[in-house]
Amino acid sequence: METVKYIWMNGELVKWEEAKVHVLTHTLHYGLGVFEGIRCYNTPKGPAVFRCREHMNRLINSAHITRMEVEYTAEELRAATFETIKANNLKSCYIRPILFYGYGSMGVYPKENPIEAVIACWPWGAYLGEEGMAKGIRCCTSSFTRHHVNIAMTKAKVCGNYVNSQLAKIEAIENGFDEALMLDVDGTVSEGTGENLFIVRNGVLKTPPLSGVLEGITRDCVITLAEEIGVKVVESNITRDELYIADEVFLCGTAAEITPVREVDHRQIGPGKPGPITQEIQKRFFAVVKGEDQSHEEWLDFVE
Ligand code: PPE
DSSP: OOOOOOOEEETTTEEEOOOOOOHHHHHHHHOOOOOOOEEEETTTEEEEEHHHHHHHHHHHHHHTTTOOOOOSSSHHHHHHHHHHHTTOOOSSSSEEEEEEEEESOOSSTTTTTEEEEEEEEOOOOOTTTTHHHHHHHHHEEEESOOOOOOTOOSSOGGGGGHHHHHHHHHHHHHTTTTTEEOOOSSSSEEEEEEEEEEEETTTTTEETTTTSSSHHHHHHHHHHHHHTTTTTEEEEOHHHHHHHHTTTEEEEEEETEEEEEETTTTTETTTTTHHHHHHHHHHHHHHTTTTTTTGGGGEEOOOO
């Protein structure tokens, strides 16, 4: 990865190489930590963090769901993010805030440990590759089922929840695919290992309901942008075979942005290249995040 100079750790900027923890850090053993992924884009008016407050609110909500008592407010973490971007002189970057239980006491009960807060930033290009972004990626249906909400809290972005994602991702890569799509306990399509999913059929955009997937901020942008270009959006269950006969499929997330899918389980999707609605939404999304299209400046949090 591309490194930078400083990482914000518990209220201060420390050198990248010195941002360390003890090997008995509680979260390293038991996985209860919460995190976010945010992007900052360079715009004609300077660097802007995309929907920073919404991401920080989701982080605080993740902590609330998991009973982590955090000493910072969303607003303080937003200020710390700006401080970190400025200290590293970054114009565009990926931002990773994480709250986790530190060192002090072992055993499953976490609350005797201090809660550590970290915000790291670094330059990060296309998550599923430049080629995937332009031409579409190849996905498989995972043999691993997505979490049920009573197994892991799906509204919370919890470190440990990502073991499920990693199992699915490893399997997908080892089988020669770019990404895995997971089915929920009822067998309907949920999401990618780190992305929400959309399909287009007969001109209608369809995405699984929020009951079992992460409440993606990019997902919310896609719905807004689609409605603005006159595309009807429906939130309802999608079956695996419906993916195969979709005209278009794409994934979205902070890291993945808008990534077209050109193949699922060896079935070509549509003509096997990004479809017109995917391309239009992708184009509008990038124009908005980069401040070229000012119609959603309320989503840009300019770094001051
Ligand atoms: N579902 C999952 C499971 C998920 O992890 C993400 C974000 C999304 C949907 C999309 O949410 P949003 O970013 O708010 O649109 N995944 C983050 C972590 C990726 C990683 O590899 O790390 C991200 O995109 O930052």
